[in-house]
Amino acid sequence: MEFFLVQTLNGISYGLLLFMLSSGLTLVFSLMGVLNFAHASFYMLGAYFAYQISTKIGFWPALVVAPVLVGAIGMLIERWGLRQVHKHGHVAELLFTFGLAYLIEEAVHLVWGRSAVDYRVPPDLDGPLFTIFTSQYPIYRGFMMLVSVAMLVSVWLALTRTRIGLVIQAALTHPQTVEALGHNVPRVFMLVFGGGTALAGLAGVIGGNAFVTEPGMAASVGPIIFVIVVVGGMGSLAGAFIASLLIGCMQTFAVALDWNLVGGIKMSQLAPVLPYLLMVLLLIFRPTGLMGTREG
Amino acid sequence: MRGHFIRASAFGVAAALISFGAWAQTIKVAYIDPLSGPFANVGEQGLAEFRFAVDRINASGILGKQKLEVVPFDNKVSPQESLNQLKRVIDQNIRYITQGNSSAVAGALIEAVNRHNERNPGKEILYLNYAAVDPAFTNEKCSFWHFRFDANADMKMESLTTYMAGQKNIKKVYLLNQDYSFGQAVKKAAREMLARKRPDIQIVGDDLHPLGQVKDFAPYVAKIKQSGADSVITGNWGNDMSLLVKAGKDAGLDVAWYTYYAGGLGTPTAMGEAAAGKVKIIAEYHSNVANNKAAKWDAEYRKQAPKGNPDFYFLRGKIMWEMFAKAIAEAKSAEPKAVALALEGMKHQGDLGEVEMRKSDHQLIQPLYVLTLVKAAAKGGPKEARIDMEGSGLAPITDARMEGYTSATPSSCQMKRP
Numbered sequence: 001m002e003f004f005l006v007q008t009l010n011g012i013s014y015g016l017l018l019f020m021l022s023s024g025l026t027l028v029f030s031l032m033g034v035l036n037f038a039h040a041s042f043y044m045l046g047a048y049f050a051y052q053i054s055t056k057i058g059f060w061p062a063l064v065v066a067p068v069l070v071g072a073i074g075m076l077i078e079r080w081g082l083r084q085v086h087k088h089g090h091v092a093e094l095l096f097t098f099g100l101a102y103l104i105e106e107a108v109h110l111v112w113g114r115s116a117v118d119y120r121v122p123p124d125l126d127g128p129l130f131t132i133f134t135s136q137y138p139i140y141r142g143f144m145m146l147v148s149v150a151m152l153v154s155v156w157l158a159l160t161r162t163r164i165g166l167v168i169q170a171a172l173t174h175p176q177t178v179e180a181l182g183h184n185v186p187r188v189f190m191l192v193f194g195g196g197t198a199l200a201g202l203a204g205v206i207g208g209n210a211f212v213t214e215p216g217m218a219a220s221v222g223p224i225i226f227v228i229v230v231v232g233g234m235g236s237l238a239g240a241f242i243a244s245l246l247i248g249c250m251q252t253f254a255v256a257l258d259w260n261l262v263g264g265i266k267m268s269q270l271a272p273v274l275p276y277l278l279m280v281l282l283l284i285f286r287p288t289g290l291m292g293t294r295e296g
Numbered sequence: 297m298r299g300h301f302i303r304a305s306a307f308g309v310a311a312a313l314i315s316f317g318a319w320a321q322t323i324k325v326a327y328i329d330p331l332s333g334p335f336a337n338v339g340e341q342g343l344a345e346f347r348f349a350v351d352r353i354n355a356s357g358i359l360g361k362q363k364l365e366v367v368p369f370d371n372k373v374s375p376q377e378s379l380n381q382l383k384r385v386i387d388q389n390i391r392y393i394t395q396g397n398s399s400a401v402a403g404a405l406i407e408a409v410n411r412h413n414e415r416n417p418g419k420e421i422l423y424l425n426y427a428a429v430d431p432a433f434t435n436e437k438c439s440f441w442h443f444r445f446d447a448n449a450d451m452k453m454e455s456l457t458t459y460m461a462g463q464k465n466i467k468k469v470y471l472l473n474q475d476y477s478f479g480q481a482v483k484k485a486a487r488e489m490l491a492r493k494r495p496d497i498q499i500v501g502d503d504l505h506p507l508g509q510v511k512d513f514a515p516y517v518a519k520i521k522q523s524g525a526d527s528v529i530t531g532n533w534g535n536d537m538s539l540l541v542k543a544g545k546d547a548g549l550d551v552a553w554y555t556y557y558a559g560g561l562g563t564p565t566a567m568g569e570a571a572a573g574k575v576k577i578i579a580e581y582h583s584n585v586a587n588n589k590a591a592k593w594d595a596e597y598r599k600q601a602p603k604g605n606p607d608f609y610f611l612r613g614k615i616m617w618e619m620f621a622k623a624i625a626e627a628k629s630a631e632p633k634a635v636a637l638a639l640e641g642m643k644h645q646g647d648l649g650e651v652e653m654r655k656s657d658h659q660l661i662q663p664l665y666v667l668t669l670v671k672a673a674a675k676g677g678p679k680e681a682r683i684d685m686e687g688s689g690l691a692p693i694t695d696a697r698m699e700g701y702t703s704a705t706p707s708s709c710q711m712k713r714p
Contacts, residue, residue, distance in 0.1 A: 122569055212539060224511075269475055269505065272510055
């Protein structure tokens with residue numbers, strides 16, 4: 001019972017972290033049609049910025065400042081890079097973000113070196129939140145879940161309940177009309193891209209100290225967030241949320257099971273491969289993903 | 297444009313002449329290890345330490361007018377790329393190579409060196425291995441042209457389990473390893489040796505996970521906790537090591553971690569104080585070791601170490617260069633064959649006791665240490681934890697010194713000698 005409860009909580013919290021990572025990607029894709037290969041690099045930038053800021057003025061300011069900085073960089077990149085490339089179509093955009101990922105990684109090497117940096121969980125959030133029978137559940141994981149859920153709610157509210165959200169949605173389908181009504185559509189897209197990267201930056205602030213802040217961190221989460229976006233349905237925020245939880249729980253429980261499969265391979269050995277298996281199967285049987293409407 | 301070209305070629309010719317002139321007195325050793333990509337930091341640390349060692353040896357005058365030189369070749373930890381680099385090494389007429397990171401690379405290099413040496417008598421290459429620990433290289437795949445200065449994975453496990461056998465409070469052990477050759481070797485050796493030395497210890501869990509793929513170790517930690525283990529043996533390295541220990545600390549898991557590579561570059565920083573008092577490592581050296589004759593060397597290295605890699609790590613590297621220089625001096629020749637013959641069976645007064653390059657399999661037999669990472673003295677830890685690792689606040693202290701014979705496992709090597 002204890003084991004089951006702990007594993008369920010572990011699965012949900014891991015899933016929520018995955019959602020934090022992938023929400024920005026799916027947002028930018030659904031609103032702009034840009035598949036941002038550099039998304040995980042913005043996650044990494046968020047972590048490094050938060051590390052730098054937290055050594056100077058503490059973790060709490062970093063929680064706000066780092067995502068804002070990452071978002072600002074995202075906006076600059078949209079304004080001076082992506083917008084120029086946009087004219088040449090989606091392949092050019094894809095290649096642009098692909099190159100960007102390498103650039104960011106090399107920049108991180110130059111500034112912070114090639115080893116891990118000492119970015120730690122702040123003392124206020126370090127320690128057990130509650131105890132399930134004999135297992136401790138860390139505060140930081142609870143905090144991670146809280147931020148993730150808050151992110152989902154606020155993004156959803158911003159898109160459906162605010163004026164700017166309506167303008168964004170309208171600009172997606174009817175850019176000329178929106179422009180004729182006096183809105184600056186390119187600026188709207190700049191905001192969207194900045195917002196998407198800021199979400200990645202926020203995930204970095206939180207994931208960076210929960211795991212390890214090092215130059216390989218972007219490459220290590222890159223594949224899994226694409227899986228989530230594909231499984232959830234390209235461009236569907238709700239789909240990404242469901243897919244994140246699904247994959248989080250699936251991986252966690254696969255580790256827990258000691259079933260022997262064919263050839264003496266244990267279920268737990270396969271755990272990290274399962275999301276990719278799920279993606280392949282889903283692409284065969286339901287190419288639009290769980291909640292997707294758009295043809296990927 | 298033209299002027300540039302002429303100047304550039306004149307410069308090239310001059311450089312070639314200079315290097316040709318120096319060639320007679322310089323013994324070059326190719327350093328084939330990662331200098332770009334994700335493991336570049338590890339490769340750079342080895343290079344920095346080896347250059348430091350070589351400078352000292354050159355200054356000591358043991359080789360008279362001859363000088364040693366380390367020439368870096370970037371292999372990106374890829375076996376294929378390593379073979380390409382070996383071709384370049386051969387083209388440049390360099391007769392010695394040294395490599396350490398990844399047994400997959402080492403295996404490819406040993407085969408290639410053997411083949412080259414068979415086909416090119418008189419132009420042999422000698423391979424000095426400072427860290428690739430697959431036991432096969434000094435057993436079934438042993439080669440006259442390969443010398444290993446690190447204790448192999450089985451030898452380290454032999455020392456580690458001998459130490460564990462003496463710890464009466466160990467009752468239940470969990471094995472968690474990366475799913476590839478090294479992780480599997482660790483798992484197999486741990487099972488065998490524990491069963492032999494302490495049959496009463498229960499192995500309560502045995503898991504393999506994919507190498508470098510796991511972000512969240514919480515599920516594994518929950519499993520370890522459920523098994524009731526008091527100790528975990530793991531060959532994990534890099535993020536697989538640090539994430540595991542961090543997840544253990546978050547869940548309040550109270551176990552001792554018996555590891556090979558928790559001291560690896562970047563890992564102490566990443567683990568942070570979560571590791572204090574819980575993580576044990578089997579290694580040939582640490583900076584707070586007692587009666588350390590290398591203390592001065594260590595301190596001087598730190599003063600000029602590259603940014604981000606402040607620690608002196610490879611005592612075995614120092615030993616390797618000293619023995620190599622001694623072998624050249626004894627052989628009165630820089631020919632790999634003569635040097636190899638001088639090197640095998642050589643006894644050497646190392647900084648922490650005598651070491652021997654075993655003649656039968658070219659494996660260095662050296663004392664090893666079981667050490668624990670604790671809070672550094674400056675942060676309220678024990679007094680002997682003077683020097684911390686990477687400025688992380690974690691410092692190593694000795695639990696036990698394991699003399700060379702405890703790890704001198706017999707070898708199945710049947711060496712073909714030229």
